[in-house]
Amino acid sequence: MFTGLSAFPLTPVTTSGVDEKGFSHILSRLTEALVDSMGILGSTGSYAYLTREQRKRVATLAKRHAGDIPVMVCVGSVSTDAILHLADDAQAAGANALLLPAVSYQSLRDEEVFSLFETVTRHVSVPVCIYDNPGTTHFTFTDELHGRLSSLEGVRSVKIPGVPDSSAAATERVEALRRHLRPGVTIGISGDAYAGLGLNAGCEVWYSVCGGLFPEMAKQITEAAAVKDHQRVTALTARLEPLWALFRKHGGSLRVIAAAAGVLGLTNTDCLPRPLQPLSADDIADIARVISKLELK
Incomplete structure (x- = not known):
């Protein structure tokens, strides 16, 4: 399941809590598009703001809607015990894989992160994807640590945060990481603005936020990557620069995607967990114009 488009x-x-109706509307777009997998409760899925029971319910809803599409559920938390409970819940909900970030209030050491992954992979019966997201966790994985973690039998993929801005440098970055990984462990690009560079550099999967709302567009990109049509991948991702610009303007994708879901009528425009606040009416109007201009639907 660690190839193609993971939405x-x-x-x-x-x-009043999780908008289950709105969430179901969003999931329906993914099932209709036949994405390759779903990544539930990632950073855009607001895992860090939800209770254990809410996360269990979200995982259950996702699996119920997914049909034959594999579902990966994030189990990030600040303590190992909490992670193991979340992993149990995700597996009970039918998760096909787990997404594990290195999250902690205190700064983590490499040995502590290795021990965490070793503990989790021994505990669970489904594969694990390493969630490398220093922008939110404030932990930076080295290639050497990725390599050690990939030696664990349960680790099957690495979700990297981005690649350098040139195709040559991006290829060098992906190849450098791959040299450390056990054969068969895939590399997935995230940070949607880097999707084209990462896929053309050899990443096997796009862990995509915008694919979670605009799956048809994202699938065009991963399908082009699958046949190594680098020119089309570049053209399709470059066309989305107005969307990437919105992500940069608003400090990431979450507030933009939340507003866009409201613009599309899938949920309320104000659909962020507090203390996060929705964007202003003017900013939402800008997002609506970009959606219309890019013919995103």
């Missing part, structure tokens, strides 16, 4: 949907949250 990461928004988890819409209102004052």
